[in-house]
Amino acid sequence: MPGRRWYSWLVPAVCALSLLGCNPFSDAESLTDEYLERLARVLDTAPVPRVELPSASIPPRRRERILALPELDLGMLDFLSLYGCELQYVVGERNSVMGKVMQPINQLRYEIRFIRAAEACLPQVDDEELTEALESAIESKRDSLPLAVWNATWGTEEVERQFTLSKGYYPVAEAGNPASDLVRDLQQLNRQVEALLAQKLEISLENLGQVHQRWQADVLAGQTINSARLLISTLSAGTELLGTRLEGRPLCLNGQPNNQSEIVQNFFFSIYIGKIQPYMSDVSRARDALIAGFAELARQQQAVMPESFTPWYQRHLAADTRNSLWQELDQAMMRHTRHWQDLLGQCGLRPGA
Numbered sequence: 226m227p228g229r230r231w232y233s234w235l236v237p238a239v240c241a242l243s244l245l246g247c248n249p250f251s252d253a254e255s256l257t258d259e260y261l262e263r264l265a266r267v268l269d270t271a272p273v274p275r276v277e278l279p280s281a282s283i284p285p286r287r288r289e290r291i292l293a294l295p296e297l298d299l300g301m302l303d304f305l306s307l308y309g310c311e312l313q314y315v316v317g318e319r320n321s322v323m324g325k326v327m328q329p330i331n332q333l334r335y336e337i338r339f340i341r342a343a344e345a346c347l348p349q350v351d352d353e354e355l356t357e358a359l360e361s362a363i364e365s366k367r368d369s370l371p372l373a374v375w376n377a378t379w380g381t382e383e384v385e386r387q388f389t390l391s392k393g394y395y396p397v398a399e400a401g402n403p404a405s406d407l408v409r410d411l412q413q414l415n416r417q418v419e420a421l422l423a424q425k426l427e428i429s430l431e432n433l434g435q436v437h438q439r440w441q442a443d444v445l446a447g448q449t450i451n452s453a454r455l456l457i458s459t460l461s462a463g464t465e466l467l468g469t470r471l472e473g474r475p476l477c478l479n480g481q482p483n484n485q486s487e488i489v490q491n492f493f494f495s496i497y498i499g500k501i502q503p504y505m506s507d508v509s510r511a512r513d514a515l516i517a518g519f520a521e522l523a524r525q526q527q528a529v530m531p532e533s534f535t536p537w538y539q540r541h542l543a544a545d546t547r548n549s550l551w552q553e554l555d556q557a558m559m560r561h562t563r564h565w566q567d568l569l570g571q572c573g574l575r576p577g578a
Contacts, residue, residue: 250500253394253452257459260501264463267492268470269485276461278454279553281541283447284379284388289533291380292372294332297362310346315339329376330433336373337426340366367424371529374421377433378414378522379534383440388541392444395452395508404445404515410436411518418525446519449511450541453554456505460557467564477572486572493565493576505558512551516542 249259258275265272284290315338327335343363350356378384387407396403414436420428470476477486520542523530530538539546546552566575 250397252397253455253504256397256500256504257455260496261459261462261466263492263496264466267489268466270466270469270473273462273465273469276458276465278458279550281390281450281454281550282537283390284385284537285531285533287380287382287385290531291329292375292529292531294336294369294372294376295365297365310342310349312339312342312346315342329373329380330430330437333373333377333433334430336366336370337421337430340370341426370424371422371526374418375526375529378418379526379530381437381440383437387440387443387446388450389444389447390451392447393451394455395445395448395511397504397507399507402510404449404511406439407443407445408514408518410439411515411522415518415521415525418522422525445511446515449508449516450550452504452508453512453550456508457550457553457557459501460561464557464561464564467561467568471564471567471571475571476568480571480573482572482574486569486574490569490572490574493569497565508554512544512554516551517544520544 249255261275262272315335318335340363343359343366347356347359347363350359402408410432413432417428417430417433476489477483482490520538523534523538523542540548540550543549544551566577569575
């Protein structure tokens, strides 16, 4: 009897897990596959193969993204390191073994520390030749600061991880906003970059290491790009199915609803409005906040953006360029919506009418 009671408890649990695991709306790929299969059935049309996913790529290799910073004369650095103000400690750090292999984030911090220490040291210098050398060094460091800012943002290894395309799609029906931390990071980072490019060096960079860690640990930007491509492909195939039906026999004669139009309308509301549109909205929100945040991070640094990076930026981040992935997505959504309106309009059921 105990064994029988245990068995009677186990079977329903296994069945429930099986049903949960077979939910076709639980992930992006099965959600869109299910939509196209059911759409073909309710329209009584032949299925069409999914349109090939639009092109996308990862950012250019790091050696193509990193910018070379001009180095000050080593002799002058050695001389400055002997002078009796804080600048000697900053220069000494740069000349150390660890200083010669600085990561971009530490290089940026060094550049800022050098400028601030050199400017603080300047009033204490009474040698005209050294004053001129120090002023020249400050000017050079300020001129090259945008290069260091770029390297500490787009020249990092961590940003590559954030934009990987090998980790699937943006999650379906995720509780809350999965990208909220990344978006908050980008809002603060964009303010910091704006300040630094305006030569406001008092800005704190304490959070920059945490931002890089989150980029390394997360892959939502790449997943958002993948989902945009998947939706473009799905909606284009779905629009072809709707177009085929629009070109064939009308869904309703004389604009009067019938049994089939009721089935199509129920599908429209339960699957397209109930399942597909919420996912489209999630991806659009991620585009408007997350991708737009990265777009701003690149846009405000266009003056130093490497030539090899520009096409990637225009395709994957910018929303207003001719070959923008996001314009493709907007156009695919609009075409698909119009086809649905036209089909249901044959029966006097046009949404919003």
